Amino acid sequence: MPEYQAPLRDMRFLIDHVFDFHAGYAALGATDASPDMVSAILEEGARFCENVLAPLNRSGDEEGCHFDNGVVTTPRGFKEAFAQYVEGGWHGLAADPAYGGQGLPHSLGLVISEMVGSSNTSWGMYPGLTHGAMSAIHAHGTREQKQLYLNKLTAGQWTGTMCLTEAHCGTDLGIIKTRAVPQADGSYALSGSKIFISAGEHDLSENIIHLVLAKLPDAPAGTKGISLFIVPKFLPDATGEVGERNGVSCGSIEHKMGIKASATCVLNFDGAQGFLIGEANKGLNCMFTMMNHARLGTGMQGLCLGETSFQGAIKYANERLQMRALTGPKAPEKTADPIIVHPDVRRMLLTMKAFNEGNRALAYFTAQLLDVAHLSDDPAQRQEADNLLAFLTPICKAFMTETGLEVTNHGMQVFGGHGFIREWGMEQLVRDCRIAPIYEGTNGIQALDLLGRKVLGSQGKLLLGFTRIVHKFCVANAEHPQLVGYIAQLDGLNRQWGELTTKVGMAAMKNPDEVGAAALDYLMYSGYIILAYLWLRMALVAQQQLESEQGDGDFAKAKLATCEFYFKRLLPRTGAHLAAIESGSDCLMKLPAQLFAL
Incomplete structure (x- = not known):
């Protein structure tokens, strides 16, 4: 099983530099979330997940849960780990202090959730579901219901x-x-x-x-x-x-x-x-409070399992000897070169790295919006954050799980035949990830929600809220000497995004099936553009650090190289999604149901 290590350097890069959580916390009055406090939470969270949860991941998969006449027992070590989690205060990290929580920003809770899900996805389901229930009761319960249930739920007793x-x-x-x-x-x-x-x-x-x-x-x-x-x-x-x-x-x-x-x-x-x-x-309204919380958590699972898979794959690729590099031996003192020298292995590893780091940026960007929506005193700020969250939630759930599944499959492939063997642990990550595109609303449903309800249903208002952010970024950085070509590429796609949406909307007025036919391709198309914007934000910071000789130069170079790979090898997938969308619904609906089996 891959030995999970929390990617603290990448987390801190996003928290400290790309999104500057600290300035955000100060602006929202979250004074308890000082830089020292955030650093301590990251360190202790990593220690708990690496040393307590990760060792239970494979054994939990092997043992599974036990059922006996209505009684369910979790695998060995799970109950003790939960007790440690609760005792450490992790369960109530971002919960309301009125009910025993620590009241820290939701973004910090999400960062800890990433570590938990990466180290042991099955175990993380138990506190994860509880947080969803807490959010619904907090939002919709009576004062008596909150007092009765939230204290116990926050404490982890219930x-x-x-x-x-x-x-x-x-x-x-x-x-x-x-x-x-x-x-x-x-x-x-x-x-x-x-x-x-x-x-x-x-x-x-x-x-x-x-x-x-x-x-x-x-x-x-x-x-x-x-x-x-x-x-x-x-x-x-x-x-x-x-x-x-x-x-x-x-x-x-x-x-x-x-x-x-x-x-x-x-x-x-x-x-x-x-x-x-x-x-x-009116239960549907209450339900969506739970569902939106769960959908963000499910999207995170794609990132979490992808991260653990990448960690296993990169270690194996540097150690496994197989054939010689096409350009000549790279390790002449060894019987063969490590497989990381081969272009196809690098393709898989870079795809994994680009999606993981891009999805982490998407998750943290969304987490900042959660902070604003919950903590801002400005009604206009809260509304803007809520609108962006409504737009991004189905994309987070579907895009991050689709690409997360791709990443775990690549991780297994890097191992070759060994990836198919249970003892290496890579196939478990694929199995664990496979449910994520299905539950909390299948990705097809997320796509319908995005295109039908959020985009067309708002007459494009929710989409415009995000494309304006991208447009302002592109204008501000249009002359950047190193990134100008990528900025122009993003700017063109951003304009195309709006034009495509109008085209789909016009077609749907004549035939409602056009929405269903376009939906999933539209969501994935949107996801690739959003990650392009976030990759450029990361590249901008990395370039600044490289030029000013601040931070880790090799880390900055790796960011810039991965950004280049994303723009040249992954972002062009938007073209295929565009072509599929523009092909319309006819080719999907033409074949009569009774002829499918022929």
């Missing part, structure tokens, strides 16, 4: 889930069958079954708080009739502590391709007592 999917419906939540019947005491009796519930049952905490979508008896049809309920595994007693068992049980756990140490449960609700959160029939 954990949380989100219960959406049912056997007959995944994304189409309007047809869920779980019912909630009002009771005389103001609570509701919930009955039904939910599937694919991550962390739905386990032994890490004393209680599990389920957030469950269900329909009231008189609910309108479709998504307008969905309500959200808090359903504890154990009902809190009069003192707020664990009381009697509620009517919710785990019917089974799934046997999966990957993330085997994360319990994916079937949950059965048999008249379970639940409590409405938010307004009746």
Whole structure:
């Protein structure tokens, strides 16, 4: 298994120089997040993830979770690691101080989440789901609900889930069958079954708080009739502590391709007592608070697993001897050259590096927007951040998981036949990553959300909010002596982006299928342009450091070389996506369904 080491140098490059988190924290009044505090958090977070979580990654995959008559036990070491995580204060790092949290910026919490997900993705699912539940209760719960649940969730005594999917419906939540019947005491009796519930049952905490979508008896049809309920595994007693068992049980756990140490449960609700959160029939609004949190976390998984895969691949490529370089021996004292001398191996490694570092920049850029949306006193600033987050969230989820899967596949390929063997650990990373494009809304759904709801649904307003940022950057740096060609390339694509969007919108007015046909290619096209902008921001800083002889010169040179590779080898993929979009929907919809099997 690759020995994960937190990429602190790259993290600090983004935090300290590219995005200047420290200036952002000062502007938002987040004075506790001083540079010294941030540095200490990075160091201690890395130590915990490298020494506690990473050693449990392979053993957790080998052992998996255990199911026995409704009781789920996590792999050896998971419970102890969770206790250490909670005791170290990591669980409440960015949580509201009113409920026991440390109140540090969300961007710091996201950086720690990256380390957790890179060292042990399965383990990270348990606190990750809890943070989603906390965000929904914090945003939509009553004062009493917040006081009752958030203190325990923040402390890690209790954990949380989100219960959406049912056997007959995944994304189409309007047809869920779980019912909630009002009771005389103001609570509701919930009955039904939910599937694919991550962390739905386990032994890490004393209680599990389920957030469950269900329909009231008189609910309108479709998504307008969905309500959200808090359903504890154990009902809190009069003192707020664990009381009697509620009517919710785990019917089974799934046997999966990957993330085997994360319990994916079937949950059965048999008249379970639940409590409405938010307004009746407005559960979709509450759900999206959870889903948007989960979608950003899922996008991060592509980065996390890609980073660990790259670390294993680069070490192997420098050690594995195979053939001689085409230009002559590079290690004549050895029987063969290390495979890193071969152009095709370099192609894979550079692709991995370019996507990982670009996706990390995208994640941290988005994290800064979260800080502004939650901490700014300026309503206009908060609205601008919210608009950008709405636009970027589906791209983060889909683009980062699609490219993350590509990266883990490259990592396995670098190992050749050994990559296919379990003992090296590379195939586990592929298996663990494969779910990420599927859950929390498949990438096709993310693409429809981006193009249909966010871009066309806002008449281009949300897209314009981002393309203006890119345009201003290109104008400001148009004469940069080293980067001028790349700036011009980005500027041209930025203009093309708007023109393409108009073209798709006009076609969709005549045929709605045009949106569905273009959606995924449009999202990937958008993602490549966004990473180009972020790579140029990184290159700009690297060039400045190189010229001023500040920082690590070799690190700066590596950034500039990787930026060049991205622009020359990866950004041209936009051309293929453009051609696919412009081909329209006819070639997709022409073949009758009954002829597919012929």
